Amino acid sequence: MSDSETVSSAATGTVPERVVGAPALPRDALEIASGYAFAGPALDLGALIWDGTCLPDAQIRIPLPMLNRHGLVAGATGTGKTKTLQLIAEQLSAQGVPVFLADIKGDVSGISAPGEPGTKVQERAREVHQEWTPGGCPAEFYALGGLGHGIPVRATVTSFGPVLLSKVLQLNRTQEQSLGLIFHYADQKGLELVDLKDLRAVVAFLTSDEGKQELKGIGGLSTATAGVILRSLTAFEAQGMSPFFGEPEFDTSELTRTAPDGRGVVSVLELPAVQDRPQLFSTFLMWLLADLFHDLPEVGDADKPKLVLFFDEAHLLFSDASKAFLDSITQTVRLIRSKGVGVFFVTQTPKDVPGDVLAQLGNRVQHALRAFTPDDQKALKATVKTFPDSPYDLEEVLTGLGTGEAVVTVLSERGAPTPVAVTRLRAPRSLMGPVEADALDRESAYEKLTVARTGGDQASGSPSPSPSSPSAGRHDAPRPKEDASVVEQVVGSGLFKSLARSVGTQIGREITRSIFGTARKRR
Numbered sequence: 199m200s201d202s203e204t205v206s207s208a209a210t211g212t213v214p215e216r217v218v219g220a221p222a223l224p225r226d227a228l229e230i231a232s233g234y235a236f237a238g239p240a241l242d243l244g245a246l247i248w249d250g251t252c253l254p255d256a257q258i259r260i261p262l263p264m265l266n267r268h269g270l271v272a273g274a275t276g277t278g279k280t281k282t283l284q285l286i287a288e289q290l291s292a293q294g295v296p297v298f299l300a301d302i303k304g305d306v307s308g309i310s311a312p313g314e315p316g317t318k319v320q321e322r323a324r325e326v327h328q329e330w331t332p333g334g335c336p337a338e339f340y341a342l343g344g345l346g347h348g349i350p351v352r353a354t355v356t357s358f359g360p361v362l363l364s365k366v367l368q369l370n371r372t373q374e375q376s377l378g379l380i381f382h383y384a385d386q387k388g389l390e391l392v393d394l395k396d397l398r399a400v401v402a403f404l405t406s407d408e409g410k411q412e413l414k415g416i417g418g419l420s421t422a423t424a425g426v427i428l429r430s431l432t433a434f435e436a437q438g439m440s441p442f443f444g445e446p447e448f449d450t451s452e453l454t455r456t457a458p459d460g461r462g463v464v465s466v467l468e469l470p471a472v473q474d475r476p477q478l479f480s481t482f483l484m485w486l487l488a489d490l491f492h493d494l495p496e497v498g499d500a501d502k503p504k505l506v507l508f509f510d511e512a513h514l515l516f517s518d519a520s521k522a523f524l525d526s527i528t529q530t531v532r533l534i535r536s537k538g539v540g541v542f543f544v545t546q547t548p549k550d551v552p553g554d555v556l557a558q559l560g561n562r563v564q565h566a567l568r569a570f571t572p573d574d575q576k577a578l579k580a581t582v583k584t585f586p587d588s589p590y591d592l593e594e595v596l597t598g599l600g601t602g603e604a605v606v607t608v609l610s611e612r613g614a615p616t617p618v619a620v621t622r623l624r625a626p627r628s629l630m631g632p633v634e635a636d637a638l639d640r641e642s643a644y645e646k647l648t649v650a651r652t653g654g655d656q657a658s659g660s661p662s663p664s665p666s667s668p669s670a671g672r673h674d675a676p677r678p679k680e681d682a683s684v685v686e687q688v689v690g691s692g693l694f695k696s697l698a699r700s701v702g703t704q705i706g707r708e709i710t711r712s713i714f715g716t717a718r719k720r721r
Contacts, residue, residue, distance in 0.1 A: 223256055224248060226589050231256035233610065233617040238262065239502070241289040243282075243563070243606060244623040245326040254327035258621045260286070260561055262293055264609040266503040266540040268531060268558055272548055272581075273565020278602045279544055282563055283508050284309055284626040286542070287464060290506055291335040296454050296462040298507040300483055304470035308629030310337035322602065322625045333627040336457035337464045342479055343442035345471035350441075351448040353485055355391035356384070358443065359716040362481045362488075365523050366439075367430040374520060376423045380404060383413060385717075393444045398431055439478060450489045454505050476514040483509055484527060487541065488716045491530055494537040504538035512543035513550035528554045547577045548584050556584065560609040566599035588618035595620055 223231060227248040239262040246256035271286075273279050280303075287297045288309060299306050312332035313319065323330035339348030355363065360381040364374035384391055384400055391397050403409040405424040413419050455463045469479050487507065497504065509515065516524065531541055543551055543559065547567065551559070562585070569575045582592045586607060595605060599620070606621045 223253060227253055227256055230617040230619050234259050234608075234619065236261050236611050238611060239293065241265075241286060241293075242328075242624060243285070244621045247603065247620040247622050252325050252622045254325065257327075258606050258619045260608045261611045262295075262502045263499065263611065264560065264613070265290065265295070265506050266500070266535050266538055267560035267609050267613075268535065268540055269542040269561030269563070269608075270548060270551065270556070270559045271508075271542060271544045271563045271565075272546060272550075273604065274546060274568045276601065277565035277599070278604070278623065279565055280305055280510075281602060281626055281630060282565070282604065282623060283510070283542070283544055284628060284630065285624055287506075287508065288333075288335050288626055288628050290503075291462040291464050293502060294456055294460050294462050295503050296456060296505045297335075297464045298453050298486070298505065299464060299466045300469060300479075300508065300510050301466050302469045302473055302479070302510045304468065305632050307337075307339070307466055307468070307633045308631045309464055309466070309626075310334050310339075311629040311633050313625070313627050313629050319625045322622075326622055326624055328624045330625055331627060335464045335628060336459075336461055337466055338452075338455075340448075340465060340467045342467060342469060342472055342482060343439075345441065346468040348466070348468050351467065351482070352442060352444050352446070353482070354445060354447050354717075355393060355397050355443050356381075356389075357447060357489070357717045358485055361520075361522050361526055362485055362716065365519060366477050366481050367427070367434060368477065368518070369427070369430065371520060373423055373426055373430075374522065376419055377427060379413065379417060379419060380427075394431055394435055394440055398428060401428055401431075437475070439475075442478065442482070450486055451493060453486075453490070454494075476511070476517075480511075480514040484515065484523075484530075485716060487530055487534065487539075488526070490539060491534045491537060492716065494534075494539065496536050497538040498536060500538050503540045506540040506542065508542045508544060510544040512545040515543075516550065516552055516555075524552055524554075528552070528558075531555055531558050548581050549577055560613075560615075562605075562607050564596065564605040566601075566603070567596045569597050585618050586615050590618060590620060592618070 227246060230248070231246055231253075234257065236259060240259040241262065243258045243260060245252050245254045246258055247253070248256075271279050271282050283299070284306060287299060290297050299309070301307060311334045315330075315332065319330060322328070339346075340351045341348040342351050344350035344352075360374065360378040364377055367377075369377060380397075380401055381391075383389075383404065389396075389400065391400065401419075401424050404413055404419050405421050410418070453465045457463055467483075472479050490505070494504065515527065519527075534541070542561075543555075545551065548556055548564075564581065564585075567574070567578050567581060569578045578593060578596060581596065585592060585605065590605075592605065599605070602623050602625075604621055604623060606616075606619045608616050610616050
């Protein structure tokens with residue numbers, strides 16, 4: 199093997215390609231390439247572009263242990279961000295690392311199926327010296343609230359917590375603080391708020407004659423604020439949001455599984471059915487992250503991550519967010535690295551991500567940006583400033599990149615930023631597009647066992663509630679009459695009556711909270 203030859207690719211599950219030496223490269227290009235010649239396992243991104251020429255002997259890569267240092271995949275619409283996400287995810291799976299993908303547009307389900315060979319794929323593989331063979335990843339599909347073909351993902355209101363729920367309900371700061379007071383009361387009393395009806399009952403109780411004294415010692419709850427919260431909850435339910443809260447609650451440890459052959463399972467959360475509700479699904483993603491943070495043990499600097507999550511359309515996480523929410527995101531991203539979890543935000547420009555969060559994203563793949571308007575030009579200049587100094591004219595490069603090309607800088611094995619590298623990216627081995635809807639497994643052992651655990655009696659001849667129905671896992675009082683008002687429903691509920699009977703007493707085990715105000719679960 200000559201100095202310029204390389205070893206086989208990480209995409210096949212073996213040792214990643216490594217540049218041993220490339221004396222024919224221009225001096226500047228050789229210096230850049232040497233910054234990516236890692237000794238340990240790494241993921242292959244593509245080949246260096248220098249002076250308009252693709253140099254396949256100069257391979258651009260990400261060290262596997264550095265994937266828990268978080269990252270950003272950015273670029274204008276249609277520049278190849280989703281394919282980059284897919285390329286990284288399938289190599290992580292091949293290295294035994296579980297992956298979570300938030301599929302907002304419905305176009306990453308193809309990661310579960312082998313890709314289709316074609317002229318463009320073969321040409322790209324030849325340009326970057328990629329030994330391309332089709333291959334899919336072991337995948338599990340999930341659906342938020344059961345809206346979709348996958349396994350339903352739900353959370354209880356108690357677990358979700360006041361900070362996240364305030365963002366979903368679009369409450370102002372005063373209302374958020376009042377909602378926090380309501381949760382504090384429920385936590386102290388050991389009240390499990392399973393769904394939105396439970397929360398409404400507690401709010402109504404605390405503003406009733408029986409319940410007003412309960413909060414008097416810690417500030418009280420004004421009737422006006424309680425009315426706003428109740429109306430927000432009612433409007434939220436009227437938009438069809440009830441199915442997202444309830445039982446059985448999703449166990450986030452499911453996201454850290456590996457397949458029998460050792461590959462990491464790729465968990466795909468289907469979101470197309472709720473893409474018009476960005477406040478909801480973006481906040482649910484942060485609940486998943488916070489829940490993982492609670493449950494996973496500290497691992498420090500490991501040989502590879504325990505899990506890597508990709509959050510597409512990341513700007514939706516931060517738009518109209520309260521300071522408490524942004525502080526919680528920043529703290530979670532900073533601390534979850536020690537749990538072996540990496541988070542990649544996928545969005546259009548780095549300015550979509552708050553500076554305190556952006557500063558923690560060590561790996562960057564920046565696709566092309568447009569500069570058609572003054573705002574575009576301002577965003578372009580701001581993006582360039584986020585990169586280390588380089589011999590490239592990045593303003594010119596970023597507006598001239600083709601589809602499937604990107605400006606890359608990652609953290610080296612020593613934790614230092616690598617040189618900026620304009621890169622022609624490899625082609626994913628999995629299907630670049632959605633799989634057929636009927637190819638997804640609509641019912642799995644998980645769903646059947648969950649129904650069994652929650653008391654579904656198939657043998658009796660009476661059907662158990664479907665996991666995708668709002669009442670799955672709940673066996674409580676019958677639905678209130680259609681003509682009953684919201685107030686009548688709440689005051690007549692079992693929880694309201696129990697509260698009225700137990701003023702001043704402890705009802706259940708006290709509930710504790712952590713980052714994001716989410717509850718620590720007892721599993």
